[in-house]
Amino acid sequence: MRVSRLMLVTLRDDPAEAEIPSHKLLLRGGYMRRVASGVYAYLPLLWRVLSKISAIVRQEMNATGALETLLPALQPASLWERSGRWQGYTAGEGIMFHLVDRQERSLGLGPTHEEVITALAADLLRSYRQLPVSLYQIQTKFRDEIRPRFGLMRGREFIMKDAYSFHADEADLRLTYARMDQAYRRIFSRCGLRTVAVEADSGAIGGSASQEFMVTAAAGEDLILSSADGRYAANQERACSLPEPAVPLVCPSPEAVELHTPGQHSIEDLCAAHGLEPSQTVKVLLLLARCAIGQARVVLVSLRGDQQLNPTKLANAVSAAVGEGAGALLELEPISAEQIRSEGLPEWPLGCLGPHLGDELLSGARSWHPAFLRLADATAAELDVFVCGANRPDTHLVGARWEALGGARPSVADLRSAQPGERCLQDPTQRLEASRGIEVGHIFQLGRKYSQALEATFTNEQGLDEPLWMGCYGIGVSRLAQAAVEQHHDQQGICWPVAIAPFEVIVVVASAQDPVQVALGETLHDKLEQAGLEVLLDDRSERAGVKFKDADLIGIPWRVVVGRGAASAQVELVERASGAKSEMAADAVVAQLQQTILAARGGLALGSS
RNA sequence: CGGGAUGUGGCGCAGCUUGGUAGCGCACUUCGUUCGGGACGAAGGGGCCGCAGGUUCGAAUCCUGUCAUCCCGACCA
Numbered sequence: 001m002r003v004s005r006l007m008l009v010t011l012r013d014d015p016a017e018a019e020i021p022s023h024k025l026l027l028r029g030g031y032m033r034r035v036a037s038g039v040y041a042y043l044p045l046l047w048r049v050l051s052k053i054s055a056i057v058r059q060e061m062n063a064t065g066a067l068e069t070l071l072p073a074l075q076p077a078s079l080w081e082r083s084g085r086w087q088g089y090t091a092g093e094g095i096m097f098h099l100v101d102r103q104e105r106s107l108g109l110g111p112t113h114e115e116v117i118t119a120l121a122a123d124l125l126r127s128y129r130q131l132p133v134s135l136y137q138i139q140t141k142f143r144d145e146i147r148p149r150f151g152l153m154r155g156r157e158f159i160m161k162d163a164y165s166f167h168a169d170e171a172d173l174r175l176t177y178a179r180m181d182q183a184y185r186r187i188f189s190r191c192g193l194r195t196v197a198v199e200a201d202s203g204a205i206g207g208s209a210s211q212e213f214m215v216t217a218a219a220g221e222d223l224i225l226s227s228a229d230g231r232y233a234a235n236q237e238r239a240c241s242l243p244e245p246a247v248p249l250v251c252p253s254p255e256a257v258e259l260h261t262p263g264q265h266s267i268e269d270l271c272a273a274h275g276l277e278p279s280q281t282v283k284v285l286l287l288l289a290r291c292a293i294g295q296a297r298v299v300l301v302s303l304r305g306d307q308q309l310n311p312t313k314l315a316n317a318v319s320a321a322v323g324e325g326a327g328a329l330l331e332l333e334p335i336s337a338e339q340i341r342s343e344g345l346p347e348w349p350l351g352c353l354g355p356h357l358g359d360e361l362l363s364g365a366r367s368w369h370p371a372f373l374r375l376a377d378a379t380a381a382e383l384d385v386f387v388c389g390a391n392r393p394d395t396h397l398v399g400a401r402w403e404a405l406g407g408a409r410p411s412v413a414d415l416r417s418a419q420p421g422e423r424c425l426q427d428p429t430q431r432l433e434a435s436r437g438i439e440v441g442h443i444f445q446l447g448r449k450y451s452q453a454l455e456a457t458f459t460n461e462q463g464l465d466e467p468l469w470m471g472c473y474g475i476g477v478s479r480l481a482q483a484a485v486e487q488h489h490d491q492q493g494i495c496w497p498v499a500i501a502p503f504e505v506i507v508v509v510a511s512a513q514d515p516v517q518v519a520l521g522e523t524l525h526d527k528l529e530q531a532g533l534e535v536l537l538d539d540r541s542e543r544a545g546v547k548f549k550d551a552d553l554i555g556i557p558w559r560v561v562v563g564r565g566a567a568s569a570q571v572e573l574v575e576r577a578s579g580a581k582s583e584m585a586a587d588a589v590v591a592q593l594q595q596t597i598l599a600a601r602g603g604l605a606l607g608s609s
Numbered sequence: 610c611g612g613g614a615u616g617u618g619g620c621g622c623a624g625c626u627u628g629g630u631a632g633c634g635c636a637c638u639u640c641g642u643u644c645g646g647g648a649c650g651a652a653g654g655g656g657c658c659g660c661a662g663g664u665u666c667g668a669a670u671c672c673u674g675u676c677a678u679c680c681c682g683a684c685c686a
Contacts, residue, residue: 012635012647013621017679028620037678093610095684111685146610146684153686160686212686221685311683333683439686476686510645545646552646563645572645 001503003538003550006044010550020219022485023151025494029554038148038156042478045554048502049481050159054138056190056499056602057161057475060183064176066134066163071116073140077106079115083453087292088328095143109142114450114472117164121468122456128168131458131468132176136163138477150219152482153438159477167469168460170447177209177445180473184213184441187475190602192497193484196437198224199234201312202444210444214437215483222439225432227424232432234418237312240425241418241432243379246279246304251385251399259387262394265351267305270387270396281305282380282388282400284353286335288368289318292327295369298335298362302355302376302410304383310417317375317413343368352389352396355380356405374410381412438483439476446470485555488577494555495577498600503536505593506556510544510563517566524560524571524586531594552576558597560589 011028018024026032031046042050058068077098080086089096089111097109110116117135125131141160148156163180167173181197188195193215200212212235214224225241226233234240264270267278285301299318303309311332319329340348343365348357359371380386381402390397402409420434451457451467460466481500488495498504505528509521518539525537536556538547544563551559561572569586573593584592 009619009636010647011620015620016615016622019680034678093684141686143685147680147682149680154684155686158686162686331683442686474686479686508645513644543644543646543648545644545648548646550647561645 004540022482045502052500060187061136064179064183066136069135070137071113073110075110083115097142097144111143118450118454118456125458128460131168134165152478161475163473165471173469177471180443199238201237208445212439213441217486220436220438222437224435224437227430239418241422247277249280256397256399259396259398261396278306282386288335290331294326297369297373300372300374302380304379307416313415349393354389354391356407376410377415440480441475443473493553496555498557499602501557504534504597505558506536506551507560508538508547512541517562520566521562527590
């Protein structure tokens with residue numbers, strides 16, 4: 001391929017819209033253009049990268065025995081109503097693009113395909129004799145993200161590989177899950193990525209066990225907490241740790257004593273004013289939970305004063321507490337004084353709340369459920385004696401005890417965010433370290449959530465019908481491409497790993513005016529292609545410096561410079577990533593590159609997709 | 610949706626405070642000189658100043674509204 005025919009337009013300046021290196025470089029290198037917020041045109045160079053990643057994904061998925069398929073992006077609402085996810089995915093902060101067709105039927109653009117695949121499974125899978133079976137597809141997904149970000153990192157339209165497995169029992173699901181785990185590790189390693197597998201929250205997809213694969217990079221959106229020995233790693237949303245022990249509260253009197261605390265509405269103010277430690281206090285947070293079905297509920301969360309609330313864990317706890325009858329949890333937001341007023345309720349002593357806040361405060365609420373949903377983190381529930389709000393303005397209680405406070409006791413759950421520096425649960429001698437990661441893959445054991453909802457059953461060996469066991473497995477293909485750039489770049493530009501580079505070699509003719517150089521460049525290009533390599537020939541009549549800069553920017557792993565030595569058939573070979581240069585005979589360079597590159601491809605032969 | 614910022618040739622920006630001929634660098638075209646790390650000179654083409662109202666003799670500039678994009682939070686591959 002000739003650069004002059006490549007429609008290559010590189011930019012000298014960073015586009016103002018890009019913030020992180022990979023986004024800037026993909027725009028500057030002429031790999032993509034933004035069409036709308038979170039929507040990108042993949043230009044020819046990027047499409048080659050995406051195709052190579054897809055080819056690796058295909059090989060590894062096929063090796064697990066999964067079958068490639070292609071499901072519709074346009075999906076009927078009725079299917080999503082059957083799984084109970086239509087509301088959650090379209091109302092409130094739902095992310096599904098949806099529309100109404102000329103027959104007034106509601107449709108959505110697939111953000112994921114559990115519904116479609118499960119309906120197909122219900123239709124096609126009848127007997128345990130057909131199981132297990134796995135299907136996958138590589139396809140464009142649509143998600144109306146609340147905030148698209150960083151180019152391909154969080155797009156509203158993006159390429160994803162999603163796979164679904166079906167099993168007769170849970171043990172078999174675990175086997176495939178483990179096989180997918182191994183396949184994923186091979187995929188990322190073949191793409192040249194350093195990844196870490198972390199325990200993850202299952203989120204809206206649901207199900208039990210799940211694991212994310214993170215490309216470690218400073219620009220990552222997720223915080224990973226891991227032990228130094230690498231045996232424990234989890235997304236902060238999910239991570240657990242041993243909290244520091246609370247500082248004991250010395251309290252001579254068995255009765256709680258009132259403390260005048262004017263204007264001390266935060267834990268910091270309270271502790272500073274009275275010489276207390278945050279771990280001696282219990283703070284109370286009020287949130288409003290809106291579910292698809294039923295009244296909004298006020299959630300009263302008790303946390304030890306030094307702990308941070310983990311919104312993901314709280315959302316899971318609330319969902320579990322309200323039960324399936326309430327449908328999907330649509331929204332969980334802190335309550336404001338205005339909201340309390342607009343419910344027609346008298347003012348609450350915000351800032352001085354205690355865990356024993358009575359349900360009578362909710363009586364007469366216009367739309368809210370008349371009782372608090374009471375939850376407490378274990379660190380708070382374990383305190384024998386503590387400081388908390390007195391539920392009266394400017395007043396706290398010192399020496400409060402759960403049994404003495406009276407009122408309804410909260411359900412105890414893990415609601416706190418693990419923090420870097422805390423001790424690991426499985427090995428208290430180690431402490432959690434923080435790093436950032438880009439989530440490029442996520443695997444789930446879904447269990448029977450979707451098969452039950454969509455009545456996807458099979459007949460087991462005993463002749464009885466039962467719901468299928470399911471797993472699902474995603475890779476963000478377009479995100480992976482950008483994550484690779486985030487991990488492999490320098491001041492000059494991208495340094496693609498050979499396995500996913502758009503081209504493997506670029507032959508740069510230093511002077512397009514010199515017929516000897518031009519001829520040698522052409523010859524080399526042809527020979528390298530005949531050797532089975534993917535070769536770019538920079539035949540433009542630019543000055544050498546411009547071509548070198550562009551070659552570095554677009555990040556082709558190997559550069560062959562045909563220049564001054566052309567008359568004596570000498571060329572220069574430069575490795576992009578290391579910058580290592582060597583002079584050699586033009587004849588020798590073909591064999592050398594063939595050997596090096598074929599090895600670096602990791603078994604992916606040309607055109608093997 | 611809340612908070613912050615920005616919209617001026619393809620890209621990066623100045624001009625706006627104090628209203629009066631729309632500018633600079635890069636890119637593009639032509640010519641000449643140059644030619645191994647984003648050359649130099651000359652000539653040239655390209656802009657509804659995001660959009661819509663308003664104020665004014667006159668608006669890129671002032672006012673109102675609106676749209677879009679980016680950043681910080683909730684969502685996720």
